[in-house]
Amino acid sequence: MTILQTARLTLRPQTQADAPALFDILNDPEAMRFWSRPPLTRLAVAQGLVREQQQAMVDGLCRYWTVWESGEAIGSLDLSLIENGSAELGFLLRRDRWGAGLASEAAMAVAGHGLGPMGLKRLAAAVQTGNGAAARVLEKAGFTLAQTRTAVLMPDGARRDCAFYVRGR
Numbered sequence: 001m002t003i004l005q006t007a008r009l010t011l012r013p014q015t016q017a018d019a020p021a022l023f024d025i026l027n028d029p030e031a032m033r034f035w036s037r038p039p040l041t042r043l044a045v046a047q048g049l050v051r052e053q054q055q056a057m058v059d060g061l062c063r064y065w066t067v068w069e070s071g072e073a074i075g076s077l078d079l080s081l082i083e084n085g086s087a088e089l090g091f092l093l094r095r096d097r098w099g100a101g102l103a104s105e106a107a108m109a110v111a112g113h114g115l116g117p118m119g120l121k122r123l124a125a126a127v128q129t130g131n132g133a134a135a136r137v138l139e140k141a142g143f144t145l146a147q148t149r150t151a152v153l154m155p156d157g158a159r160r161d162c163a164f165y166v167r168g169r
């Protein structure tokens with residue numbers, strides 16, 4: 001898996017050692033506000049999640065990059081549900097680094113890699129209504145709004161309104 005470099009960030013393939021840095025984000029209620037699961041409260045759960053993601057990468061289902069800024073792990077980007085030339089983009093950043101354009105910078109790099117060297121034809125992303133920052137990140141990374149749907153069933157059983165963004169054909 002490729003290391004991606006942007007002006008300010010290095011996106012390295014995720015490793016199990018990244019779990020504590022990811023836990024710092026996954027246990028933040030504000031960062032988890034638009035996720036379909038509550039904030040994690042134990043590092044062991046984050047370690048288990050990273051183990052699952054590592055296995056899914058081995059199985060070729062997805063790719064996870066950890067975002068590094070000045071030697072510090074501050075976020076994660078992923079391409080998941082890789083199938084038939086398409087994939088879904090996901091991203092999250094530690095809260096103290098929000099608002100500096102970093103997620104957009106990283107999303108542009110991952111989208112460009114997916115549609116370029118990886119040979120994917122189409123990227124998609126789902127954003128819950130109210131997550132204006134995520135919608136804007138996608139727009140800045142070249143995605144366009146494809147459709148909105150109400151009361152979409154989430155993995156936790158809740159129903160939320162969502163917007164679906166795409167880039168590519």
Ligand SMILES: CC(C)(COP(=O)(O)OP(=O)(O)OC[C@H]1O[C@@H](n2cnc3c(N)ncnc32)[C@H](O)[C@@H]1OP(=O)(O)O)[C@@H](O)C(=O)NCCC(=O)NCCS
Pocket residue numbers: 030031032034090091092093094097098099100101102103104105125126127128131132133134136137
């Ligand atoms: C979404 C997230 C990654 C954004 O990270 P970030 O580094 O702050 O994003 P950027 O600075 O690159 O861009 C954010 C853009 O959204 C805008 N924005 C911020 N809050 C906003 C809001 N409530 N409504 C509309 N736009 C908003 C910013 O002004 C900026 O746009 P601009 O550059 O045109 O001014 C970060 O908030 C996060 O990790 N959230 C939790 C996880 C998450 O929701 N992930 C997305 C799941 S689909």
